[in-house]
Amino acid sequence: xSVLTQPPxxxxxxxxxxxxxxxxxxSNIANNYVSWYIQLPxxxxxxxxxxxxxxxxxxxxxxxxxRSGTSATLDITGxxxxxxxxxxxxxxxxxxxxxxxxxxxxxxxx
Amino acid sequence: EVxxxxxxxxxxxxxxxxxxxxxxxxxxxxxxxxxxxRQSPGKGLEWMGIIYPADSDTRYSPSFQxxxxxxxxxxxxxxxLQWRSLKASDTAIYYCVRHGYCSTSFCYDIDEWxxxxxxxxxx
Numbered sequence: 593x594s595v596l597t598q599p600p601x602x603x604x605x606x607x608x609x610x611x612x613x614x615x616x617x618x619s620n621i622a623n624n625y626v627s628w629y630i631q632l633p634x635x636x637x638x639x640x641x642x643x644x645x646x647x648x649x650x651x652x653x654x655x656x657x658x659r660s661g662t663s664a665t666l667d668i669t670g671x672x673x674x675x676x677x678x679x680x681x682x683x684x685x686x687x688x689x690x691x692x693x694x695x696x697x698x699x700x701x702x
Numbered sequence: 703e704v705x706x707x708x709x710x711x712x713x714x715x716x717x718x719x720x721x722x723x724x725x726x727x728x729x730x731x732x733x734x735x736x737x738x739x740r741q742s743p744g745k746g747l748e749w750m751g752i753i754y755p756a757d758s759d760t761r762y763s764p765s766f767q768x769x770x771x772x773x774x775x776x777x778x779x780x781x782x783l784q785w786r787s788l789k790a791s792d793t794a795i796y797y798c799v800r801h802g803y804c805s806t807s808f809c810y811d812i813d814e815w816x817x818x819x820x821x822x823x824x825x
Contacts, residue, residue, distance in 0.1 A: 594746050627811035636797055636818050637747070642811040680747060684808045690763040691737075691749040691801075691809055 595620065596681050596694035603700040604671055612666040612697045614681030620692055624684040626664040628657055631678045631696070640679070641666065673701050704728040706736075706798050706816035713822045714788050721784040722819045724798030731779040732756040735804040738772060738783045741818070742794035752801060752809070753781065788823045795820050 597615040604610040614621065614628075626644045629637040639648055641657035644664065656667045664681055681694040709723040724736070737752030751762035755774045762772070771784040781798055798816040801809045 624808060625810055629812075629815075636815045638815060639811065639813050642802070642813060648813070682747075682812065684810075686808060688764070689761070689807075691812065693747040693749070695746045 594695040595685060595688070595692035596683065598679075598681060598694035598697045600695070601698045601700065603702055605702050606671050606673060608671050609667065609669045610671060610699065612668075612679050612681075612699070614664040614666070614694045616662050616664070616683060616692075618662060619687035620662075620683040620685040621659060621664050622662045624686065626657065626659055626681060626683045628655075628664075628666045629680045629682065631680065633677075637680060668699070671701050675699060676701050704800070704814050706800065706814055708796075708798055708816040708819045711820040711822070713824070715825055716790055716823055717787050718823075719784070719786050720788055720821065721782050722796060722821065724781045724783075724816050726779045726781070726800075729800075731774075732776060735801040735809065736774070736781045737799050737801065738770075738781075739797045739799050739812075739815075740794045741797065750783070750796075752804065754804070755779075755781070788821075790823050790825075792821060793823045 628641040630640045631637040644659045645657045654669045678696045680696045685692045705727045707725045732755045735752045738750040740748045750766040753760045753772045773782045795818045799812045800814040802813040803810040
């Protein structure tokens with residue numbers, strides 16, 4: 593059971609927008625940075641969003657992150673078939689003194 | 703370009719020991735905390751612990767404390783993850799990761815990942 597909670601799957605049509613939520617608590621998301629990772633099949637995860645809403649070079653501006661209280665959200669606009677992947681959220685947990693992850697959300701672009 | 707290149711896949715028997723490696727390049731090895739993350743089908747991604755190569759200060763997740771050892775060799779900019787006695791439940795993919803920054807009480811984001819090392823433990 594992951595400390596951060598994500599829906600197992602989401603889906604949307606090409607060109608549409610999708611939102612992936614990540615629910616946590618006051619010991620992680622609410623008071624620490626949140627990051628998002630994309631994992632394509634058979635590959636390692638890769639940083640997509642850091643410090644809640646910043647994009648590393650290489651992340652298209654179709655991807656955006658936000659936070660409200662104990663929840664974070666990854667929004668993807670203008671969906672492309674190449675966006676099909678698993679998406680993980682992550683944050684530091686000050687109670688556990690560890691980095692924690694969500695269980696991952698598989699995005700299907702119909 | 704920052705690179706974390708991990709050692710090849712391993713197949714071991716229960717009770718055997720193992721040490722896997724993560725060779726780094728493209729950045730100042732002693733300036734960033736480096737750690738390990740386990741990915742297994744039933745348990746998702748799990749953060750195992752980190753080490754600061756400059757002084758080998760090491761922090762473990764309580765779930766992995768005493769089960770594994772994290773170390774570094776500064777001379778070859780390489781981090782290691784070691785088991786003394788493997789169990790079937792250690793079967794997983796292990797990723798080395800770099801944190802952008804860690805203080806005494808928290809870490810910022812994981813900003814780099816190795817390609818992963820598959821460890822299979824089976825009799």
